[in-house]
Amino acid sequence: MEKTLKPGIHRGVSTYCWYQELYWDMDLEDMFMHMQDIGAHGLEILADGIIKGYPNPTNDWLDKWFGLVEKYDIVPVEYGHWVESRMFPDRDYTTEEAFEMLVHDIKLASFMGFTCMRTKLGVIDGDLNPVPNWREFIKMALPYAEKYNVVMQPEVHSPTKLTSRMVQDYCEFIDKEQTKYFGFNIDFGVFQTKAFEDPERVGGRRRPMDPSKPEDIIPLLPYVHACHAKYYNMDENFDETTIPYVEVVNIMKEQGWNGWLLSEYEGPYKKVPGYSTTQVRRHHVMLKRLLGE
Amino acid sequence: MMLERDVVQQKGFRNLVDENGNIWGFQVCIRQKVYRGTWLSQFRFDHLAVDGVKYGPEDCTFTISGIEYTYAEMGKYDRVMWPIDEMCFIKVKKPGGLETGAHKVHVNYWEVRSYLPPESTARNKDQNEINPAMTSELIIV
Numbered sequence: 001m002e003k004t005l006k007p008g009i010h011r012g013v014s015t016y017c018w019y020q021e022l023y024w025d026m027d028l029e030d031m032f033m034h035m036q037d038i039g040a041h042g043l044e045i046l047a048d049g050i051i052k053g054y055p056n057p058t059n060d061w062l063d064k065w066f067g068l069v070e071k072y073d074i075v076p077v078e079y080g081h082w083v084e085s086r087m088f089p090d091r092d093y094t095t096e097e098a099f100e101m102l103v104h105d106i107k108l109a110s111f112m113g114f115t116c117m118r119t120k121l122g123v124i125d126g127d128l129n130p131v132p133n134w135r136e137f138i139k140m141a142l143p144y145a146e147k148y149n150v151v152m153q154p155e156v157h158s159p160t161k162l163t164s165r166m167v168q169d170y171c172e173f174i175d176k177e178q179t180k181y182f183g184f185n186i187d188f189g190v191f192q193t194k195a196f197e198d199p200e201r202v203g204g205r206r207r208p209m210d211p212s213k214p215e216d217i218i219p220l221l222p223y224v225h226a227c228h229a230k231y232y233n234m235d236e237n238f239d240e241t242t243i244p245y246v247e248v249v250n251i252m253k254e255q256g257w258n259g260w261l262l263s264e265y266e267g268p269y270k271k272v273p274g275y276s277t278t279q280v281r282r283h284h285v286m287l288k289r290l291l292g293e
Numbered sequence: 294m295m296l297e298r299d300v301v302q303q304k305g306f307r308n309l310v311d312e313n314g315n316i317w318g319f320q321v322c323i324r325q326k327v328y329r330g331t332w333l334s335q336f337r338f339d340h341l342a343v344d345g346v347k348y349g350p351e352d353c354t355f356t357i358s359g360i361e362y363t364y365a366e367m368g369k370y371d372r373v374m375w376p377i378d379e380m381c382f383i384k385v386k387k388p389g390g391l392e393t394g395a396h397k398v399h400v401n402y403w404e405v406r407s408y409l410p411p412e413s414t415a416r417n418k419d420q421n422e423i424n425p426a427m428t429s430e431l432i433i434v
Contacts, residue, residue, distance in 0.1 A: 019328040023296055023378045048330040049377040085407040086414075088334050089368040097371075122407030131407075271298070 005075075009252060011287050012042020012077050012262040014228065015050055017280050020270035022049070032072035034277060038284040039293075044078040044118065044226070044262045047105065051112075055104055065112060077260045078116050078185070078226045079109035079150070085122025085131045092131075093122075099137040102152075103144050110148035116225045118185050119152040128160050135173055138182060145181035151225050152182050158189040159209040162216040174223055186217060187228040189266070194242040196233045198268040206232065214247040221257045229261040234282035238289070249290040261287060294380075296324045301398050301429035302380055308390030308433065316390035319343075319433070322380040323400055326426065330377045333362065333370035335405040339418050341383060342399040348385045356382040391433045399428040 013035050018026060028050060035041065048054045052061045069076060083102050087093040093101070102119070109117050121130040138152065145152055156167055170184050192208040217224075233241045249261075263283050269275040287293075297303060305322030321341060325331060338355075340347045350364035357375045361384070375381055383400070403417035421427045 016328065024298065046329055048374060049328065052376075054330065054374060054376070055372065082329075082408055084332065084335070084371075086335070086405050086411065087332065087371050087407070093371075101372075120408045123410060126410045126412065128410070 007256075007258045009249075009257060009291055010042055010075075010260050011038075011040040011284060011291070011293075012044060012075070012226075012260045013038075013040050013280060014044035014078075014080070014262045014264045015046055016044070016080075017263060017265040017276050018270075019046070019049065021273060021276060025273045029068055029072075032068055032074055034280065035074065036072045038281055039288075040263065040284055041073055041075045042077040042226075042260045042262060043074050044080055044228075044264075045076075046080040047108070048081070051108070055108065057108075062112070069113065076113040076115070078118050078153070078262060079105065079112065079114040080118040080120070081105040081109070082120040083122065083137065095133045095136045095140075098122075098131075098133070099140045102137060102141045106141060106144045106148050106150055106152075109150050114150055116151040116153055116183075118226075118228075119154050121154050126159075127164070127166075128157065129166055130154065138173070139177065142177065142179055142181055146179075151180065153185040153225060155185045155187055155228065156190060157187040157228075158192060158211075160190065161210065162186070162190055162212040162220060167220065171220070171223060183223040183225050184220075185226055185228055186220065186224055187264070188230040188243050188245075188248065189228075189232075191243050191248055192230075192232070193244060196242050196267065198232075200268050208242070214244055214251055217248065217251060218255060221252065221255050224257070224259060226260040226262055228264040229283070229287065230264045230266055231279070231283050232265075232267040234279050234286065236282075238282050238285040240283070240286060245286065245290060249287075253291070263287070296378060296380065299429050300324055300326050300426050301400055301431065303429070303431055305380065305382060306398070306431045306433065309384060315388075317388055318384055318386045319391045321383045321385065321398055321400065321431075323383065323402070324380055325375065325377055325404075327404065327406075328377070330374045331404040333357065333367040333373045333375060335407075336367050336375065337403050337405060337417070338364055339401040339421070341385060341401070343391060343396050345397075348387070352386050354384045356384065393433050395430055395432050397428060398431050401427060 051057050190212045195207040198206045231240045265279045302322040308316045309318045401421040
């Protein structure tokens with residue numbers, strides 16, 4: 001992405017926004033057309049739901065992929081994948097097995113044109129602390145990430161706080177290894193301060209969980225290549241009602257951050273045809289305003 | 294072939310007949326209820342129930358992308374995926390099959406997700422029992 005784009009903050013969309021429609025009312029090409037409409041060229045895919053035949057797509061599918069990417073001026077930004085740990089009924093994945101799975105995804109992501117990966121790690125507890133061997137398989141994979149030029153990024157996701165030990169551990173690992181090929185994706189759900197109505201949830205509401213402060217992002221920005229610009233409720237005035245977007249985006253601008261904001265709608269009514277699309281479009285009206293485009 | 298919205302699919306619901314014309318069981322097709330595919334070794338199945346009668350993993354086989362697996366076999370395949378946009382065909386052994394008419398079909402399955410807390414996976418079985426999305430009324434003709 002650095003090679004082809006001016007520095008600054010760029011807009012993109014995750015396929016997650018439409019996962020309740022992508023297999024019924026729309027396909028990947030429909031999504032690309034929406035992205036072209038709204039000028040959000042950066043793409044995040046969830047690899048296993050988008051790549052037909054994952055983890056081993058055919059050349060025919062890959063040819064179609066490249067054709068669509070070119071036709072709709074898509075920038076493949078982030079390849080969403082998982083490094084599994086609790087894999088078998090009777091035992092967990094070994095470090096070697098996790099490494100093999102990770103390298104396979106690095107190669108496929110690179111071939112498809114992605115520059116970073118949302119590398120979801122297995123967790124061991126309710127605070128989402130990663131598996132104890134994460135440093136080992138990530139370190140083993142670093143030469144591959146470098147060779148194939150993709151950055152591995154675990155996601156920092158609510159209820160994890162930006163000031164947590166886990167995030168410090170990631171930073172210390174990166175500093176120690178002096179690598180550009182490991183970072184993290186900050187999911188804006190960590191900043192959620194207000195509840196929203198969600199009839200699909202028990203209790204009908206989703207409440208914030210001990211949010212991080214917008215300024216907590218400042219020391220972390222050098223490690224971040226793409227963020228999940230999470231939103232739960234875009235109102236008809238094009239404002240997000242649960243996350244302090246103005247503060248967060250202003251801080252990122254002031255800090256001169258370069259990277260991608262990948263739109264990720266995680267509110268209710270995703271099964272209602274068109275609902276997610278309205279939310280995505282409202283979100284990008286807001287982002288354009290905040291970014292001064 | 295397109296998926297239906299409900300977890301328990303209407304299409305594919307039928308009695309199964311052997312080469313001698315005897316009904317040996319029935320078939321139910323399901324889709325995934327999450328946003329990603331499932332590695333076969335992370336698939337967990339407690340039971341399928343028709344009108345309250347339960348059928349466990351030993352009574353069933355699972356056909357994914359044309360390959361039929363026993364439940365024990367699925368646990369060995371860590372790099373084969375049940376794709377998000379495909380049905381899993383569950384074949385249930387029941388000599389004589391199901392009677393013509395409407396049946397309440399409930400399926401209790403889930404997937405282990407390494408990226409979520411282990412305790413959230415453990416809750417799936419009980420949650421499925423009270424989740425209306427895991428039950429549909431289907432018709433055998």
